[in-house]
Amino acid sequence: MGRANRRLTRAARYGRYAGGPDPLAPPVDLAEALDAIGEDVMAGYSPERAMREFLRRGGTDRAGLDDLARRVAERRRELTRRHNLDGTLEEVRELLQKAVTAERAQLARDVDLDDGDRMLAEMQLENLPASTPAAVSELGDYDWRSGEARADFEKIKDLLGREMLDQRFAGMKKALENATDTDRAAINEMLRDLNDLLAAHESGDDTPDQFDEFMDKHGDFFPENPANIDELLDALAQRAAAAARMRNSMTQEQRDELDALAGQAFGSPELMQSLAQLDGHLQALRPGEDWGGSERMEGGEGLGLGDGTGVFQDLADLDELSEQLTQSYSGSSMDDLDLDKLTRQLGDVAAADARTLQQLDAALRDPGTMKRGSDGALRLTPKAMRQLGKALLRDVAARMSGRQGNRDVATAGAAGEFSGATREWAFGDTEPWDVTRTITNAIARTAGEGSGTAAGIRLEIGDVEVQETEARTRACVALLVDTSFSMAIDGRWVPMKRTALALHTLITSRFRGDDLQLIAFGRVAEVMEIEHLTGLDAEYEKGTNLHHALMLANRHFRRHPTAQPVLLIVTDGEPTSHLEAGGDVFFSYPPHPVTVALAVRELDNSMRLGAHTTFFRLGEDPGLARFVDSLATRVGGSVVAPELDDLGAAVVGSYLGSRRRDGGVSA
Template sequence: MTSYRYGEYQDGPDPLAPPYDVRGALDEMGDAILSGSTPLDALRDLLKRGLPNAPGRRGLEELLRQVRQRRRDLRQNTRLDGILEQARELLDRALEQERTELFPDPSDDARFREAQLDNLPGDTARAVQELSEYDWRSPQARRSFEELRDLLRREVLDSQFKGMRDALANPDPAAMERVRQMMAALNEMLDRDARGEHTQQDFDDFMRDYGDMFPENPRNLDELVDQLARRAAAAQRMLASMTPQQRAELAGLMDQTLQDSGLADQMRRLGDSLYARRPDLAWNSAERVSGESPMSMGDSVSALQELADLNDLESSLRQDYPGARLSDVDEEAIRRALGRGAVDDVQALKQIERELEQQGYLRRNRGKLELTPKAVRRLGETALRRVFNSLESTRRGDHDQHDAGAAGELTGSTRPWRFGDEQPIDVVRTVINGVRRGGGAPVTLSVDDFEVAETERRSAAAVCLLVDLSYSMALRGTWAAAKQTALALQALVASKFPQDAVQIIGFSNYARVLQPDELAGLEWDMVQGTNLHHALLIAGRHLDRHPDFEPVVLVVTDGEPTAHLRRDGTPQFEWPPSKETLELTLAEVDKMTRRRATLNVFMLAADERLRAFVDEVARRNGGRVFAPNVDKLGEYVVSDFLKARRRS
């Protein structure tokens, strides 16, 4: 009997996971946008925090933290002079073995050789160079010295070609000859490419012959050059990170090794070609490392290469440069640094950024990220839904009334359906008509069978929401709530009262009509003046254009009027408010009263002057004054509007 075991899916994102709700991402951004952030900043903040509806997915901040931790670990555990220690140990061993062989010999030749050994330079590289022609008397010393030269050959080549140390683990002249042939072929291929003669077939032929020497499996010459250049630059950074004495000693060992191997010229050609193709790499910058355990030369270069990758990765994950996009993040670098799971996290973030644009919520205009009208409508719907949820939790308002915005109360009679009717279908009368026409079962319905329930006529409303745009709204922290309230009211009218004519007016030193599409990104005005006079003038013109509509005027402000409009159309500001400003503003209030428009004022500050002014407005107009908490502003405004509509 076959048994099966099931576990967590490991090969990439869970294929059965539900897709991420892009609208939820927009709602998350909306809170920041309504508080004054730009869409670009709001998107960056969302990507940094991660996806709230996708548990387990890391955001850029968490990935950045792990990248920085990995970089700290590398710096604290990397010691670059390990190859020098190894070389010195092998050299000292060879010298000790040679002296042991020479000591019993009383000949002048033995004493001369001992003098040669005693006078060797203290620098390992120069000592190795002088001993390259020395005729060792001790077979053990000869083997130790060859072991040293073989070590240097493997490590120097491994510092340039990753994995070469393992390929040359066994000293084999044929293997070294193949390395020489590979480097000659590589340099020739680079020269052909510089002349514009290189083809993909040339690369494929090269990889067929020498692909086992390149474990990273590049797919073309550009990828191979990138891999080799990054490693060569890391080798240069390793030298730059050493003390001057260590640098000179290791550089000497490398030069001597390449000369002995017959690779010096080829390696010089390769280095020049790589630098010419990738001068953007940090070839000579030093890294601060402080490890205790010595590392081999190849491992040191790999560590510095990884540090360079981590530095680049940190820059792309920070996303704090002009034109930054998540597509700049190198997924292969993420995989090398943090593993496959981190790649899945980045891909999920990229998908959100991509979907927000593809689904029409964000657009780029001359490099600037903007909300689309679709996104603004979504933010309005979200704001309205939050208001309704809050109303439901406090049992305030009749928000769940399903016939809100319908034509009116049912009269009890029906009539045939006509194209464009919004009245509810009378199902019983409709089915009866179908039975009568068809004469029995099964019942089939035609357009002529449908009847609708007649309702009382309900008048439309002309709605004016006047929102204070003065700088004090931002200082008091009421700006985001005011914008959210305006969006919620706009969404409510558009969805449930489409016959209404709504106008949102913002006012500071001037007043102006605000279009729904600009509400979300609207900023406060850094000017002096609260020109309610001008706002009431514009609202009055809107009401006059709809004389048969029920007038609804709502004012959201945190200060009394401090400006009015002169006859020449310019604003005049005075603090404390001038007598002329108050008189002209109250004159517009009286005009609203004659239009039968009730002004309800939502007062967002406890200032005595503001209280006195709004009390006078209420006395003259008969409207009401509310002093809601900022987080309850939307509830008050929407609830008050619904009450006014139910009375109409």
């Protein structure tokens, strides 16, 4: 092959698409990931940690980093427990025994042989040294009578030569079966030229032309087709370092036997001299490789020198993959995962799982899903919060769908007066199309694609927009959520946040004319945005200030005098704190009569403003049950005592029921 053809071949190599994300791949589904991440964030994890935890766990039908790491560890254990390093020595022993047995049989059959010569030969075979290398050396000049025995003995030299080469050049053992003297001479010439090239590179005197000349002459020995000397060095050094680790892992007796046999390789010491020189160049040029490591190999399956070196390369790959999968080192990134090595070690399915995790990581880190705040920490974007809220709302809808008389959340607000707004059509929508917006979208898309409109306009699903409608009664909603420490320690913290996010999503997506205010109350009360509430950490702070929370709710109701007030209170305890006239917080447990009286007064004010009140009592405390029941009776409200899993459905159902009672659209 000429140099120009070789360069053309190297330039035209094919591989996986590496120009960024696969343009033909389907988009990665973030729904499950966002749901899991949102759950962890609401439990107190940072978004960064929650994302990493999801990538470690994986999804319902997708392996995570931990599962891949487990499989890597299992593969490593399998390799070390299955094999031992005595394969080549055992094969030499078997060939030696076979040759000696065949020679003895020939001596017994050869009636024309002089008795003295027969006796001398039999004595030499009988008194061979116990050491395999010594026996092979002693028989080096033996005059074999059996052609079969001579052939088996020559196989020892051939085997040793092929194994020694296979340690440095993968596949050489098989390629050199039945090698001729010409083949061996070509190998020795390649090794001389390779050592000359590496020596020149080590001194800085090599040129690209020298590398090309070497590959033109000896390229058949390098099927990986390196493009330059660095690629050649990397491949050779990794293999040679694995061979060194294999030697380090042998017993001293095994090393001594192999050293004694090495001179018999191909019947020429020149091979070992060239290989020793090659190892020296590689260690000098790639000192960062692991030349000193070792492994404990005590299995029952013997490894030859070449196959054993391959196993040690596999172990090195597995160690590297294990580190990549931990993602615990400084500057770690999902892009560090070597998918080619993962494919070689665990197969295509594992590599596909890892590629999906990389795509998930990239999609989650997209500015539309997460963004970094001024402190450098990742935060969920409003878009991500909406996606998470939709998932929670679907769960609420599923829980409500089987209940008699409950309204379907998916179609809430679909009937009634037109709001003037439009939105993209979604499966299941029954609202009328906004024809003007739909046709405009189709024209804009057609123009963007460079197509003319002479042949007419072709509508696509993405062009369709429907007219938004809203319920005829506008509501002013206050959701009061207890954030005292008991909510956290009794496992109610995350269900409370999920409930708030589901209601927030329903109102902002389907009842946009309604006005929702989220009020968290612990020792004091505070109006919170949904992003703040979902990320709120639990704090050990005594106090359940229902008085302050109701004051904020009533202020919200007064700001919307034409709307129907809806008051929803989620709590697991009686009020134990209130605001005093000067703004200080008073706390007392058991509840002080003044604290209770102030809370009742503000609840009466809510009733005078026309609020429909629902208490959501969490827990089985009889005292709380009696207290909440009396409050609800006083203001004509109701009490719901849901299981934690049903809290979201209960709150959303109560909100929808309050709107129906005031002339809103029925389901």
